[in-house]
Structure formats: structure tokens, C-alpha cells
Amino acid sequence: MLDATLKAQLKAYLEKIQQPVELVASLDESAKAREMQALLEDIAALSDSVTYVRQDDDKRRPSFMIRRKGTDIGVRFAGVPMGHEFTSLVLALLQVGGHPAKLSQDVIEQIRALDGDFVFETYFSLTCQNCPEVVQALNLMSVINPRIRHVAIEGGAFQAEVTERNILSVPAIFMNGEAFGQGRMSVEQILAKLDTGSTARAAEKISAKDPFDVLVVGGGPAGAGAAIYAARKGIRTGIAAERFGGQVLDTMAIENFISVQHTEGPKLAAQLEAHVGDYDVDVMNLQRAEALIPARQEGGLHELRLAGGATLKARTIILSTGARWRQMNVPGEDDYRNKGVTYCPHCDGPLFKGKRVAVIGGGNSGVEAAIDLAGVVAHVTLIEFAADLRADAVLQRKLASLPNVKVITSALTTEVKGDGERVTALSYKDRNHDTVHEIELEGIFVQIGLVPNTEWLKDTVALTNRGEIEVDYRGETSRPGIFAAGDCTTTPYKQIIIAMGEGAKASLSAFDYLIRLPTEETVAVAA
Template sequence: MLDATLKSQLKAYLEKVTQPIEIVASLDDSEKSGEMSALLSDIVGLSSQITLIERRDSDARTPSFSIGRPGHDIGLRFAGIPMGHEFTSLVLALLQVGGHPSKLAQDVLDQIRGLEGTFHFETYFSLSCQNCPDVVQALNLMAVLNPNVTHTAIDGALFPAEVESRQIMSVPTIYLNGEVFGQGRMGAEEIVARLDTGAAKRDAARIAAQAPYEVLVIGGGPAGAAAAIYAARKGIRTGVAAERFGGQVLDTMAIENFISVPETEGPKLAAALEQHVREYEVDIMNLQRAEALVPASAEGGLHEVKLANGASLKARTLVLATGARWRQMGVPGEDQYRNKGVAYCPHCDGPLFKGKRVAVIGGGNSGVEAAIDLAGIVEHVTLIEFDAKLRADEVLQRKLRSLANVVVITSALTTEVTGDGQKVTGLVYKDRTSGEQHKVELAGVFVQIGLLPNTEWLKGALDLSPRGEIEVDSHGRTSLAGVFAAGDATTTPYKQIVIAMGEGSKAALSAFDHLIRTSAPAAAGAAQAA
């Protein structure tokens, strides 16, 4: 099942196991059970600490297997064969059950251990989903640390009847005690915060007690991470407040244009960004959404950023790097059927539409790439573009035209997503040339129409472009003295990771230059800090 290279790598990891591991597999005579048995046998052969028990039983989900430690109550199970993106989840589960410590922050680990109640989690994933491993790994770790938590990771493609009965049309989908808990990427910190009802209040109190920063970065994507590193390297007090560290990079499948790195994946790059920032004395405040900016009342004074949890942060300079998010169509039915047929990630959710008819909205590179990817999975793809022609690179268009199960409709405006109350059944579009309305019957709509800057909270505080982007000059300066900006939220052209990193670095250097040229009067600074 595992090739020689993968076995060698896994064997090296399993040398870190310090406690015995027991794998119990529920198998039958199916081909997938045979594959699972081969995988588990390969794993057992790589470590004397691991034993395997194979059972021919009537488990509700077969094939599946649990990973436990003799004498300990650990409720961790994989229903499916965790290869692809989930192979890392399997390796981490083995290491953590085997006694290898997690790299998660100690306060989060303590919070997990302290959870009281009964928490039975089920996560539906697909092997091509880059968002799913974060959820699977977080819940697996929670099951290892706290006997009140159990977790079953379920490959939706292997249990289609279950997916159909629960009407799961987006991964990851998380159930807690039989009810939907959430959909989309979540880390342990976010999951625990939702379970621990007092966490938000404690976070607010802790953040409110922070002394003013010399540089405060809002946003934890490539631009924010670069700004934090460059500021910290100047030896000045630096903080980062981010809604989710990594930003939109976390939702990016393959990255092949990051100079000096031929190929990587978004989640891997996001983890490296955070690790790099943590090597410096930077206060990282994750899961924090900015809601308002109160500019300093005098030159050299303190700017204030109000957060959604009620706390505020103050700083002499700010670097705004809040990034962007997928743009929505804004038509009836889109919100109602979000994750019930309306999707934004073809890599994650495409496998759930195998053999079905879908539409892709958008004829740029993202839309055409999505249509090409989906064409290999689904029965039929209808690509709908507002303009009179596709805007994607010609090489992508040639590939698209070569696919027999793709139809392209241009000069079309999507006006409605239709459904039966539970899931998408079609969409309505208007022919912009004739004015006629047309309905297309389908099961999924993948929206790929560009980005929207996360700047609504800044309206009225500083200058924004008509598109809502923060207006910046060549030094990253905004219309407010002492406030700088970088990345996809700004008017800087070409929304690329490498450009965002450069702009974030530039903004931090500009902030440092501002600090050394602008002295804060001691009395005024003390008064504002209070």
C-alpha cells in the first residue's frame, strides 16, 4: 500500500512513539477493506510499539479503524482510508496517541483537557480537501487529550448513502452529538473557543490589559506575517491581531509561483508563516476580528482598534493587512443554499458532486481552472461568464474547449439559485444580449468571481477606493498619519502572495521610519495609554 519512500519517512516519524498503540480495524470482504488492511499492516511493520487487531464485525461504518492506547480511554476513529491530504492526519494521530507531544500552545492544550461534558464529534471529509485536515487533526488531538471527547473522521466518498441521508454537500462538515456543529476550516483554538463559553470573555479581558504597541498589525496572512517579522526585527513592541492566522492562504490548494519554492500547499505555507512569526517576540492574538478604527487625536498619539469581543488595542502605528475573501453573487438563494449546493472551493467540495451536473460562475483563471477540475469528477459542467468572452489565460481556455462535458455560456447574468428547501436544484440566468431568462437544472453551483477586500470596518476612518480597497502610496502609507496598509486589502495591483509579503515588509519599515521621526510626548502617551 505504501511505497518504499513513504515507508522510510513514516518509519522515521514512528521512532518518536514512546507508548504502545493499538489499532482495531473493522473490515469486511470489500476491496476498500483490503486496501485498509494493507495500509495498517504496512504501518504495524514499521514500529514494534504498534499492534493491529482485525475484526469481521457489524460496525456501522466498515471499513474503519480506531487508534488507541491500552489502558486509556481514547475515542479516535477513521472511517475510510486516510491517504491524500489526510495521510498527515493519520501520522499525527499515531504520534499523539503514542505519547509524542503536540506543538499547540500550552494554554490551548490546558483548555482542551479542562473541557467538561460529552462531546461526540463526526467529521465528513474528502481526500482532495485541503481544508479538512485542520479540522480532523484538531478533533483527533482533542480526543487524545480528553476522554470526554470522541472523534470519527469519515470519508464521504466511501459512505455515499450516509452523505446523502444527511444531505452533506460541503466538506468539512462537523457534527457534534448528532447535530451540525460547523462547516469549513476550523483549528483547535476555534473549536475549543466555541465549546468553552467563558473563553471569549477571558480573551477580551486579557487583550484589554495589553499595553500599547509601537506597531500593531491587523491581519495574519502573508502581508501581516511579513509586517510582524520586519517590525519585531527592529526590536520594537509588536502585536498581531488576526481573525485567522494564515488568511486566505489557508484556502489555497497548490502554490507554484512562490519564488524559490517550486511547489507547496496553502496550509503548509500558513503554518510556516506562523512558526516564523513566533520565533520573535510578537504578541499573536488569534480569532480576533477588528470592528472599528479610532484614529489618534494628535500627532504621535495612539490609534485604537476596537475588536468584536469588546476589547480594544492601542498602538502608535498600525499596519492594516486584513486581506480579501471570495466575492459572492448576491442573488436570491445563494445564502440560503450555501454549503447545500452553493460552494466556493472546487477542490474541497467537488468530490461530493460525483456524477452530478454543476455550474461554475466566472470565466477568469479561477473559474476556468475550477471547470477543468470538476469536469473530471462530475457528469457535466456549465460555465457561466458575465462578459462577452472568457478572461482566463489562453492555455486554460484551450484545455477547457477540449472537454466534452463542459458547456460555456457568455454574456450571461446569474439572477437566482433555485432549490427545494434543502439543496440546490438549479439556477436562473439572463441572456444579456437578448434579455431572455433561462433555467439550468443542476446540483451544485461553484462561485469563482474574484475577491472582496475585508475593509468594511474602515469606512469613514480612512480613504478607500470605489472598490473598497485601502488607498496606499508607494510606501504603504494610508490617508491617516501613522497608519499603513499592505496586501490584498489595498489598491496595490496584482493580488499575489509574494507581492503581499513584500508590501507587508515595506509597510513595517515605513512604520518604523514614522516612529523614529515622530516622538510621542511622554505625558500625552501615558494619558492615552491609561
Template sequence: MLDADLKTQLKAYLERVTQPIEIVAALDDSEKSREMQGLLQDIVTLSDKITLVEHRGGERTPSFAINRPGGDISLRFAGIPMGHEFTSLVLALLQVGGHPSKLAQDVIEQVRNLDGEYRFETYFSLSCQNCPDVVQALNLMAVLNPKIQHVAIDGALFQDEVDRRQVMSVPTVFLNGETFAQGRMGVEEIVAKLDTGAVEREARKIAAKPAFDVLVVGGGPAGAAAAIYAARKGIITGVAAERFGGQVLDTMGIENFISVQETEGPKLAAQLEQHVRQYEVDIMNLQRAEQLVPGELVEVRLASGASLKSRTVILSTGARWRQMNVPGENEYRNKGVAYCPHCDGPLFKGKRVAVIGGGNSGVEAAIDLAGIVSHVTLIEFDSQLRADEVLQRKLRSLPNVTVIVSAQTTEVLGDGQKVTGLVYKDRPSGDAHTVSLEGIFVQIGLLPNTEWLKGVVDLSPRGEIIVDDRGQTSVPGVYAAGDCTTVPYKQIVIAMGEGSKAALSAFDYLIRSSAPVTDQAKAA
């Protein structure tokens, strides 16, 4: 099952195991069971601390649990965790085997102190780059707290279960049989939903912080670069981010980041955070900014009720997927309306879907989905596709794709539980047409996360923060960088350069104005 190189790497990791591990597999005569058996037998040969017990049948077959002999850890994989989930398997083996987690100690204690019974089920797909964070977080929580159970379920393998529970996006998490959450989450976010007092405690801690020299709002490539450049100047630097990594976390393959031939978004996001943490940067994750108040000390008010103050602020709040804003879209979001074909595509195997948007992202999505679903209808507002010609040629070569141009999607249809179709208007004639389908993937560009800044900083008609060549906004001491600004070409490498420039500009502003907070603190 594992090739020689992967075995060598896994063997090196398993040398860190300090406690015995017992893998208990539920198998049958299916091909997938034989694949799982081969994988588990390979793992057992790589460490004398791991044993394998096989049973016939079970609640979900094939599946396997990882525990310590006689232990009380409830952690199970229903499916074969390869692809993006192979790292989840490796981490589960290490953590059950006694290797310590890198999670902050205060968060570990929060998990251990959770009281009650928590039975989590996570549906994932092997092509989903968002799923591993959720699977790994809940696996670790199951290792830390015996009252927490977790099973990670490959939705493509257990399609009947997915259909019965109407799972139409991944990751989808159930807690004690009820829907708990959808989308990327880490341990801190999960604990915040379970421990209702956590948000208030964190807000009090944030409110007590002294003023910063530079406060970066946003933790994507622009924000990370700004934080690093500011911290290297030796000034007091903070980062308030709704989710560190930003939109990069939702990006699949990255092949144009100079000097790195190929990487993936979640991997790059983790490296960004690790780099920032090498410096004395106060990272405040899971914090959404709601109001900017200019002044000698600029104030940023957070959704939690806390507020932060700083001599300078760098806005790097990024962008999000643009919605169609038609009736039915919000009602059927994650019930057939999706925005990530890589993540959710496998859940629509053999079904009919639509892709909205004929740019590069839309055509790439249609090409990817055509290999999974029975038919793809691509709908483009313009009179022609806007994607690169090489992508259009590939699209036209696919027999199960229909392209409709000069069409405006006007409504998402459903039966109250899931999507059943869409309505579009033929723009030249004005005629309405209905397409019957089960999934709609929206790929129509990005929308800057700047609504909270209206009336405070100058915005373009598209809602982007207007900046000059130094990253300065219309408010003195407030700078901006990345996809939320008017700087053209929304690319990772450009965002990093703009974030670095904004930090250097902020530092220049500080040294040319009155003494920075750092110096005031030293004199106090």
C-alpha cells in the same frame, strides 16, 4: 500500500512513539477494505509498539480506531487517510503514542477541563486542504480528553451517508448528531464554541495589554511579513488576526512563490506562523477588528469587546471570495453553493454542477470538476472567457462541459434543503433560462475585507485601501499592505513585499516622531 520513501519517512516519525498503540480495524470484502488492510499492515511493520486487530463489519466499514491497549481514547478514521489526510494519520499515531503536541499549554488545559459528552463526526474529502486542520484538532482533543470522541469520515467513500445527512461542503462537523460547524477550524476555535466563557476571558486579557509600537491587523502573507520586519527592529509588535494565514489557508497549489518550486497554502501558512513566532511578536488569533479610531495612539476595537492601542497600525486584512449577491445564494451556501472546488468537488461526484466565472479560477475549477461530476455548465458574464488561452483550449477539449457567455446569474433555486438549479439571464436578449443542477461553484474574484474602515481611511470605489508608494493610508501612522489595498496584482510574493515595506515605513514614522513606546517603557 505505502511506497519505499513514504515508509522510510513514517518509520522515522514512529521512532518518537513512547507508548504502545493498538489499531482496531473494521473490514469487509470490498476493495477499499483491502486497501485499508494493506495500509495498516504496512504501518505495523514500521514500529514494534503498534499492533493491529481486525474485525469483520461494524458501524462504518472500512474504518479503524487508534487507541492505547486498555485506554480510553476514542479516535477513528472511516476511510483511508491518504492525500491531505496522511499527515492527520501520522499525527494521530504520534499523539496516541505519547508524543507531546505543540499546542499551547493553556489551550491543552482548556481541552482537558471540558465537561460533558462530545461525540464529533467530521466529513472530509481527500482533496480538501481545509479538512486536515479540523480532523487534526478534533483527534488531538480526543487524545487529551476521554469525554471527547471523534470519527473522521471520507465523504466520497460514504456517499450514501453524505446524501442522507445532506453534507454538501467539507469539512462539515456534527456534534452529538447535530450540525456543529463547517469550514476550517483549529483547536482554539472549537474550544471557544464549546467553552462559552473563553471569549470573555480572552477579551479581558487583551484589554489589559499595554500599547504597541506596531500593531498588525491581519495574519496573511502581508501581515506576517510586516510583523517579522517590525520585530526585527526591536520594537513592541503585535498581530491581531481573525485567522492566522488568511486566504492562503484556502489555496491549493502554489507554484509561483519564488525559490519554492511547489507548495500548498496550509503548509505555507504554518511556516509563516512559525517564522513570526521566532520573534517576540504578540499573536492574538481569532480576533476580528471592527473599528479603527485614529489618535496619538491608534485604537483598534475588536468584535470581542476588547480594544488594542498602538503608535502605528498596519492594516493587512486581505480579501475573501466575492459573492453573486443573488436570491438564494446565502440560503443555500454549503447546501450546494460552494466556493472551493478542490474541497467540495468530490461530494458532487456524478452530479450536475455550474461554475460561475470565466477567469482563470473559474476555468480551472471547471476543468477539475469535469473529471468528477457528470456535467459542468460554466457561466460567464462577459461576451468571452477571460482565462489564459491554454486553459481555454483544455476546457474546450472536455466533452462534459458547456460554456455560456454573456449570461448573468439572477437566482439560485432550491427545495428548502439543497440546490436544485439556477436562473440566468441572456444579456443580449434579456431572456431568462433555468438550468437544473445540484451544485454551484462561485469563482468571480475577490472582495477586500475593509467594510469596517469606511469613513475612517480613504477607500477606492472597489473598497480597497488607498495607499501611497510607502504603504501610507490617509490616516497618519496607519499603513496598509496586501490584497486589501489598491496595489495591483494580488499575489503572495507581492503581499509579502508590501507588508515588509509597510513595516519599514511604520518604523521610519516612529523614529521621526516622538519616542517609541519601547523607549517610554524603558524610561518608566
């Protein structure tokens, strides 16, 4: 099941197990069950601290429990956790085996203090880059607090459940049989939903912080670059981020990051967070900015208000709030989001195996999505508003070679239709003949670009008619002491490497601004 290289790597990890664990399998006669048995036997053979036993004591088959021997502490996987979930499997083995959790003591105590019995079920796909964070978060919580139970379910192996529960987007999280959450969620986000008083406590703690010399708003590549460059100057630096990593977390393959031939978004985001953590930066994650009140006079304090009720103050602000997927804004889109309308072909594509789908958008993202989906679904219809596709020629040639793809250009999507439970059709208008057509399908993948996260800044700093923050060559906005960087700005070419550079530049500009303030208002700069 595992090749020699992977076995050697796994063997080294398993040496970190501090308490013996059991792999308790519930199998049937399927090919998946044989694959699972081979995987579990391979793992058990690599460590004296791991034993394999078949008990067939769970209703979901094939599945297996990773259990700390002699206890009720454990987690369950239904299906074979390979692909993106192999890391989740390795971490579960270590954590059930007593390896310390990489969480702050405050968060660990908050998990332990949860009052109630919680049974979580997470449906994932092996190609979903967002699913591991949810699986790993709930696995870890169940190890810390025995009143929490979690089973991670591979949707492709349990299609009947996926259909019964109308799951058309992953990760899909259920708690005690009821829908709990959809999409990427961290330990802190899950805790915030379970512990309703945590938001108020966090707001009080944040509001008590002293003013920052540089406060970065947003934790993507631009924000991380800005924070690192500011902290290296020895000035008081903070980051307030709705989710650290930003849009990078939703990116699959990254092959144009200079000096790194290949990486994936979640991996890069983790590396950004670790790099920021090497410096004295106050990171306030899961904090959505709601309003910015500029200083009344140059050199004064700017005020940032957060959605949770907290307020932060800073001498300079760097706005790096990034962008999000653009929506079609047609009737039915909101009604059927995660019920057939989705924005991530890598995550949700496997859920549409053998079905008919549409991809909206003829740029690189849309054409790449259509190519990927063509290998999974029965048929793909790609719909592009313009008269021609905008994707690179090499991608268009590949798309044209696929027999189960149809391309429709000069088409305006007008409505998403459904039966109340899931998508059943899409309507579009032929812009050449002004006629309306309907396509019967089960899924719609929207790939029409990005929109900047700047609505909350209206009437605060100058924005373009597209919502981008207007910046000059130094990253300065229309307000003194307020800078901006990354995909939320007018800087062209929305690329990760450009965002990082722009973040660093904005930070250097902020530092230059600070040291040129009148002496009595100048920040204390470390020698």
C-alpha cells in the same frame, strides 16, 4: 500500499511513539476495506510499538481505531485517510502514542476542563485542504480529554451517510448527532464554541496588554511580512488576526512563489506562522477587528476594537486584512450556501461525483475549477458575464478539449433555486437577447474574484469605490501613523509574493515614522 520512500519517512516518525498503540480494524469485503487492511499492515510492520488487529466491532466499515494500548484513548478513521489526510493519520499515531501536543499549556488545560461528553463526527474529502485542520484538532482534543470522541469520515466512502445528512460541503462537523460547524476550524475556534466563557476571558486578557509600537491587523502573507520586519527592529510588535494565514489557507497549488517550485496554501500558512513565532511577536489569533479609532494627534495612540469586546492600543497600525471570495448576491445564494452553493472546488468537488454543476466566472480561477470538476462530475456549465472568457489561453484550450463542459458567455446569473434542502437549478439572463434561462443542476461553484475585508474601516481611512484602502508608494494611508498592505489595498496584482513585500515595506515605513516623531513621543528603539 505505501511505497518505499513513504515507508522510510513514516518509520522515522513512528520512532517518536512513547506508548504502544493498536490499529483496530472493522472491515467488510469491499475494495476499500482491502486497501485499508494493506495500509494498516504496512504501518504495523514499521514499528514494534504498533500492532494490528481486526475486530469488526464498529458499524462503519471499513474503519479503524488508533487506540493507546490498555486505555480508552483513541481516534477513529472511517475510510482510508490518504491524500491531504495522510498527515492527520501520522499525527494521530504519534499523539495517541503519547507524543506531546504542540499546544500552549493554557489551551491544553482548557480542553481538559471541558465538562460534558462530546461525540464528534467530521466528514472530509481526500482533496480538501481545509479538512485536515478540523480532523487534527478534534483528534488531538480527544487524546487530551477522554470524554471527547471523534471519528473522521471520508465522504466518498460513505455516500449514503453524506446523502442522508445532506452534506454538500466539507469539512462538515457534527456533535452528538447535531450539526456543529462547517468549514475550517482550529482547536481554539472549537473551544470557543464549547466553552462559552472563553471569549470574555480572552477579551479581558487582551485589553490588559500594554500599547504596541506596531500593531498588525491581519495574519496573511502581508501581515506576517509586516510583523517579522517590525520585530527585527526590536520594537514592541503585535498581530491581531481573525485567522492566521488568511486567504492562503484556501489556496491549493502555489507554483509562482519565487524560489519555491511548488507548495500548498495550508503548508505555506504554517510556515508563515512558524517564522513569525521565531520573533518576539504577540500573536492574537481568532480576533476579528471591528473598529479603528485613529489617534487625535500625530504621535498619539490609535485604538483597535475587537469583536470579542477587547481593545488594543498602538503607536502605529498596519492594516493587512486581505480579501474574501466575492458572492453573486442573487436570491437563493445565502439560502443554499453549503447546500449546493460552494466556493471551493478542491474541497467540495468529490461530493458532486456524477452530478451536474455550474461554475460561475470565466477567469483563471473559474476555468481551472471547471477543468478540475470535469474529471469528477457528470457535466459542467461555465457561466461568464462578459462576452469572452478572461482566463489564460492555455487554460481555455484545455477547457475546450473537454467533452462534458459547456461554456455560456454574456450571461448574468439571476437566481439559485432549490427544494429547501439543496440546490436544484440556476437561472441566468442572456445579456445579448434579454431572455431568462434555467439550468437543472445540483451544485454551483462561485469563482468571481475577491472583495477586500474593509467594511469596518468606512469613514476611518480613505477607501476606493471598490472598498480598497488607498495607499501611496510607502504603504501610508490617509491617516498619519496608519499603514496598509496586501490584497485589501489599491496595490495592483493581488499575489502572495507581492503581499509579503508590501507588508515588509509598510513595516519599514511604520518604523521610519516612529523614529521621526518628536523626541518626547518617540518609541524606545533597541540599539
